[in-house]
Amino acid sequence: MVSIRDLSFSYKRKTVFKGLDLNLQPGHIYGLLGRNGTGKSTLLRNIAGFLFPRSGRIDALGFDPRRRQPAFLQQVFLLPEDFYLPPIPISRWIEHTASFYPLFNIDQFYKYTTGFDIPMQGSMQEMSYGQQKKLLISFALAVNSPLLLMDEPTNGLDILSKSQFRKIIAGAVDEKKCILISTHQVKDLENLIDRILVIEEGRILFDQTIDAIAQRLSFTLSFDPEDTARAFYSESSLKGNALVLPNTEGEDSRPDLEMLYKAIILEGEKVNRHFQEPPPAVRP
Amino acid sequence: MLVASHWAEHRKRYLLSLLAVGGLMAVWYGFLVLIDHFGPINLFIQYATYYCGLFLVGCFYASTIFSELGSKSRAIQYLSLPASHLEKLLCGILFGVVFFFIAFTIVFYMVDIPMVSLANRIIASEKQHWPNSFLPIGSVGVLNIWNNGWAPIIDRKYHFFLFAYFAIQSAFLLGSVYFARWSFIKTVVSLVAFWVIFILYVQKGIAEHLPDGWHGHDLVRWSNNTENGALASLVVLPGIMERIFIFLMQYSIPPIFWIITYFRLKEKEV
Numbered sequence: 001m002v003s004i005r006d007l008s009f010s011y012k013r014k015t016v017f018k019g020l021d022l023n024l025q026p027g028h029i030y031g032l033l034g035r036n037g038t039g040k041s042t043l044l045r046n047i048a049g050f051l052f053p054r055s056g057r058i059d060a061l062g063f064d065p066r067r068r069q070p071a072f073l074q075q076v077f078l079l080p081e082d083f084y085l086p087p088i089p090i091s092r093w094i095e096h097t098a099s100f101y102p103l104f105n106i107d108q109f110y111k112y113t114t115g116f117d118i119p120m121q122g123s124m125q126e127m128s129y130g131q132q133k134k135l136l137i138s139f140a141l142a143v144n145s146p147l148l149l150m151d152e153p154t155n156g157l158d159i160l161s162k163s164q165f166r167k168i169i170a171g172a173v174d175e176k177k178c179i180l181i182s183t184h185q186v187k188d189l190e191n192l193i194d195r196i197l198v199i200e201e202g203r204i205l206f207d208q209t210i211d212a213i214a215q216r217l218s219f220t221l222s223f224d225p226e227d228t229a230r231a232f233y234s235e236s237s238l239k240g241n242a243l244v245l246p247n248t249e250g251e252d253s254r255p256d257l258e259m260l261y262k263a264i265i266l267e268g269e270k271v272n273r274h275f276q277e278p279p280p281a282v283r284p
Numbered sequence: 285m286l287v288a289s290h291w292a293e294h295r296k297r298y299l300l301s302l303l304a305v306g307g308l309m310a311v312w313y314g315f316l317v318l319i320d321h322f323g324p325i326n327l328f329i330q331y332a333t334y335y336c337g338l339f340l341v342g343c344f345y346a347s348t349i350f351s352e353l354g355s356k357s358r359a360i361q362y363l364s365l366p367a368s369h370l371e372k373l374l375c376g377i378l379f380g381v382v383f384f385f386i387a388f389t390i391v392f393y394m395v396d397i398p399m400v401s402l403a404n405r406i407i408a409s410e411k412q413h414w415p416n417s418f419l420p421i422g423s424v425g426v427l428n429i430w431n432n433g434w435a436p437i438i439d440r441k442y443h444f445f446l447f448a449y450f451a452i453q454s455a456f457l458l459g460s461v462y463f464a465r466w467s468f469i470k471t472v473v474s475l476v477a478f479w480v481i482f483i484l485y486v487q488k489g490i491a492e493h494l495p496d497g498w499h500g501h502d503l504v505r506w507s508n509n510t511e512n513g514a515l516a517s518l519v520v521l522p523g524i525m526e527r528i529f530i531f532l533m534q535y536s537i538p539p540i541f542w543i544i545t546y547f548r549l550k551e552k553e554v
Contacts, residue, residue: 050360050554068550073366084357086293096289100366 031193112138233263454541
């Protein structure tokens, strides 16, 4: 669906990507994690065609994004972190914007706005930031574009809305769609994403499915100093040391995304090396 | 679809702006009627009001046509709309050039006709004469922008100001894509700088390449004067070349700027 080869990008003198490779497949919800300023939003805007690579190639749904052809724009929707909604009533905005997207489903839109409890009367400018964001999320999902790019979608959402967001996104994906969510609030993506991408120093440092992570890593609490010594990452807490360990027992462990992220950022090479090793034998 | 979407999003602003333009014109004409009892709102005043308004408002409006591109959030929303760059440019030209020109001209006449009629009634009721004479002040006609008998010769012959307006406005349209912020002011500065360079080139650059004693009258005539100032020889480009030159000046500038705007829009990154 999206193939990025040897992507290099820079803002004037600041290099953001150098030789970045990435493949995105349909039927997945990807979580794009990374520190501030590592280029998460820049990557999304390169895929959507709002920024142009300095070298390398991006193929999204068979299109060259930088050409921004209407057929491409109908199939890719970018939900930016900072967005703009015109100061007009929702109904008028929907009437004039939805017609650009052939797969837009008005029933779905109303279902999502009802789920998010968005007031549908009045001008969009009168809505709070969180309500505007939920409205745009509802629109983005109702567009039914095969590729949906979301930049920090949970910023500005309250706790209930975040939970609703996870529920709606999980229900919106199917085998033809690919959703890429960029965030630094990893907790918000728990139980939602099925593949994790970590971006660091201009390249994809880590790219694994949640299933593979659950199979290869163990997230546990332990007071055992031996466990702590062999952990990729440890963090002390009242209940013991929270550890990210190599999963040698072959038992699936529920990944803690925040711990995983810290382990990758601090011990990325070690973690990757572990994933390259043969998996442990599965217990009968 | 794009035109309907643009109208739905901006109609309130456009209608209020036109109302404000009409109001300002009415205030201006009202002021003239109050201070001048000797033929206020004559044809030249109408002519100057029309073109000053057209240049100022039209260029300012053109500089806002692609103002979405000045802010990252608005630019993403604008560029992500599934329409081609050409369609987006044509929509901008339709609103910024065609619709604006029609709307401004309608608003001008909606204010001009009643105000001229009011001025004529005042002249008729006061039975005024021109100062130091017994000649009565005649009624004033309504300006016909297509038949500008009162205009300076260059405009009477070539509709100079009308073509200049479309040329300059197209530069402001390009400026609205080129400059992310303060596009009106930056375009003004760029045009002034360009004009200064052009004048210097015509006055100095071309003159340096002419033989001794020769100087240029305009872009198609050069002459050599004798020592006592009499005309010794005159070189004039063929009439067809002059006509082609004038035709290009009249009609080619806006399309050139629109084409540049198109490529600039295509290459816009946010």
